Amino acid sequence: MIDKSNQQSFQxxxxxxxxxxxFVATARGGSTRAAADRIARSQSAASTSLADLEAALGVELFDRIGRRLLLNESGRALLPKAQALIDQAADVQALFTDEYAAPLRVAASFTIGEYLLPSLVAQWTQLHPKSQIQLRIGNTSEVVAAVAGLDVDVGFIEGAQTHSDLVTRPWLADEMVIVAAPTHPLAGRLATAGQLADATWVLREHGSGTRQIADEWLLKHLGQVRVGFELGSTEAIKRVVAASDGLGCLSRHAVTQSVADGHLVELQTRLPKATRKLAIVLHREKRLGHATRDFLAHCSGVKQ
Known part of the structure; x- marks a missing residue:
């Protein structure tokens, strides 16, 4: 239903x-002939448009001195506002002169947003320099809420989602690993289930996809998990683990560089591997634009 007050405003x-x-071209050029040259229109069309504008506003905008048109008080008041409107209109039009120029809004869970998407986004922007990607990082439940609320165009998650308004597409494979400080008593040894059950753990907060899979995997095989710290950042977990006797359970994608640098070690255990599929999440009713579809194809086609 159309609001009558808004309808009257439009009328x-x-x-x-x-x-x-x-008007702006005339103000810059000093005549409708100069304005016509600036904007590639005929002088008669420019004169008609200027006359129509003055009639619509009910005031004259120029003092006519011979063939010269000089801005009067009303014209000087209008000029900055008119220029701003034209600049904004040009920005709007520019969004669609390049099919990748419109901002693409992406939400990603921490592991994906911090360790997987940055290189993909960098490669994408190199291919499409005019592209703008607005990346929001949160835990899986926050990403799901953003996609469901249409606050973003696409989400990348590492946990299961059950929202009725969303659909998921499998994306990349991931594996959970147990890490410790290089000085930890279990480093370099084959850790038993009993030793792991007695250890202190540093885990992500509830609502995180990483925490969800860690709980499922560890509780199934250890029977208990003694949580010493719950942190909302993977980087914070890695720092605490590296400086303490706590164990972390994180994505292999998140710890590869830290293990290579010697800040952490991956513990060897007899536990079966914990694998999962990272996923792309989309709103069921949202029509994907061309840039969104191409970005998803780019993300799916680049090997990690």
């Missing part, structure tokens, strides 16, 4: 951008 709007364009 009262009697000026248009083309008239403002002629």
């Amino acid at each position: 009262r709007l009697r000026l248009n951008l083309r008239q403002l364009e002629v």
Whole structure:
């Protein structure tokens, strides 16, 4: 249903951008002939547009001195606002002169947003320099909420989602690993289930996809998990683990560099591997734009 007050506002709007364009060009050039040359229109069309604008506003915008048109008080008041409107209209039009210029809004859970997407986004922007990607990072439940609320165009998650308005697509494979400080008593040894059950753990917060899979895997095989710290950042977990006797359970994607640098070690255990599929999450009713579809194809086609 159309709001009648808004409808009346639209009906009262009697000026248009083309008239403002002629006005600004005339103000810069000093005549409708100069304005016509600036905006590639005929002088008669420019004169008509300027006359229509003055009639719509009910004031004259120029003092006519011979063949010269000089801005009067009303014209000087209008000029900055008219220029701003034209600039904004040009920005809007520019969004669609390049099919990748419109901002692409992406949400990602921490592991994906911090360790997987940055290189993919960098490669994408190298291929499409005008592209703008707005990346929001949160835990899986926050990403799901953003996609469901249409606050973002696409989400990348590492946990299961059950929201009725969303659909998921399998994306990349991931594996959970147990890490410790290089000085930890279990480093370099084959850790038993009993030793792991007695250890202190540093885990992600509830609502995190990493925490969900860690709980399922560890509780199934250890029977108990003694949680010493719950942290909302993978980087914080790695720092605490590296400086303490706590164990971490994180994505292999998140710890590969830290293990290679010697800040952490991966513990060897007899536990079966814990693998999962990272996923792309989309709103069921949202029509994907061309840039979104191509970005998803780019993310799916680049090997990690």
